[in-house]
Amino acid sequence: MSDAAARFGEFGGRYVPEVLVAAHEELEEAYAAARRDPAFAAELEELGRHYAGRPTPLSFARRLTEETGGARLWLKREDLAHTGAHKINNALGQALLAKRLGKPRVIAETGAGQHGVATATVCAMLGLECAVYMGTEDIRRQSLNVFRMKMLGAEVMPVDTGARTLKDAINEAMRDWVTNVRDTHYLIGSAIGPHPFPTMVRDFQSVIGREARAQMLERAGRLPDAAVACVGGGSNAIGLFHPLLDDPVRLVGVEAAGEGLDAPGRNAATLAAGRPGVLHGARTYLLQDGAGQILDTHSISAGLDYPGVGPEHSWLKASGRAEYVAVDDAAALEGFQRLTRSEGIIPALEPAHAIPVALRLAREIGAGGDVLIGLSGRGDKDMHTVADALGVTL
């Protein structure tokens, strides 16, 4: 393993139990070979276009822009990709790799269920066996996605440890992988985990930023002044940011402040409130106590409810190339309602966190400017949560 490739500054690496070292080396080699093979890129591009519905549109948010009074607001519509979120980009890429590795079984973790649904979908299409680990708290919040996964032929494995959310699902998926590594690929759903996962997932998600960059130049005639995306593990944000790293574009990641940054255990704002440590195979920012125990997290959005963050985001924060802010549950709900009512687009609660920040940036940047929003998924899955939060009984 070349150290430079495995790290983003001081972050990243491969902090894994010995039993998994060989699998990561094998995956690193397989991915390097796939990148050199034009047939792999062609197959992925073909599936992206004719299966997942790429390129996804770039929508100009006309009414939201008029109401806000400032820079133009643009939405990169990953909610329109097959299965309703950006997760399909990574699921397709990694499942194709699993086939190359000759591994007939795929496991995944899921929080909101979007990654689980994307993985189950791709496994159904490619004929792979699929098991998805999901915390029982998330199973309760996201029953619709649980049923979707089951319909797609996946086995949903309930996880009853810890806070019963995404972090615990990852632990259990890792334990499965430790045991079944010889015939199983762990299809990690975000740009987190040990090398090469953060790099690989970022590459598969960078299609978002590549498309959005070209679409901005075509539609707006210029690059955006700022790009805004929500950050849980951070795969949609890194996918949007990465192709813009060398451009004069402000990159703003939005984390979940839950019930507030001053409430330890009741938010998921890792970069805002955490400090570096090692979890799930990577050195990165973590929400932890003084003794290095990982804190419980909370967010209204299951997909952001995670105490770590992709190591490349830690590095972008440390280097100053990207900035990270946090938005609480109430402001995210407000963003959810604003976009729904002004544009007729119901966002998932995850990207709803980016809306209030984008509106503020649009006002600051002013008329003539452009703000690009990563709309990572659609909100159907969140209807029960939103109804609950608004005091409505369905």
Added chain:
Amino acid sequence: MSERLRASFAAARAEGRAAFVAYLMAGHPAPGRTVPLLLALEEGGADVIELGVPFTDPLADGATIQRANETAVAAGVTFADCLGFAREARARGLAAPLVFMGYDNPLLAYGEERAAADAAAAGADGFIVVDLPPEEGGAFRAACARHGVGYVPLVAPTTAAARLAQVAAAADSFIYCVSVTGTTGQRAELSPDIGGLVAAIRRHTGLPVVVGFGVSTPAQAAAAGRMADGVAVGSAIIAAIDGGSAEDCVARARACVARMTGRDGARMRSGA
């Protein structure tokens, strides 16, 4: 390398048997029980003791040790507390070498250099860090060397032959051989491949090789002991601790180790 570790393995070898390595989770079932349990493990016949450092996310552990971690984390037990347990156990006469076993993040939070220095000062002898392979463990290994405590790398059934030399080179006291492709915990059968794996490791090092993960009965311990220099048992001891009233957990742990080591009957004999 710690003198206590060297002496302990050498003494077992001189008696023609494998060293018995007993695992205990610090703070489980309660912080007040840890020092009496450490002493009981030695009384039962443990040659080396691994003291588990609690962590919220023990992803290489099976259900039994996971639950012990949860109990200890809920009780607020930190690495600093583990150092305290080691100091107190030494003050009360614990002679067996003591190795901390756990995950990287609590050590990082404490500070790697400080962890190694304070471990040495507390009378501990080494570290097994499950998620810190040699590629990532260079700085911590150097800190351990500076303070005279061991850095114990792990080898697994999936470890490539080409990598064995590198892992063996990182060892300074013993090598922990994970006997199964899986998490810690009790299993019906020993993996049939242990002998081959131990032999492969021995081609690269003269240091003792300890087999662990999935060893839970006296018969399994004896069988593993014929192939290796040491046998580590964890989940079975935790299960014994959990198998009755908290008041009697120390006696049950002592009896469990005595049963495993044959102290209640014949000693483990090495056929190798």
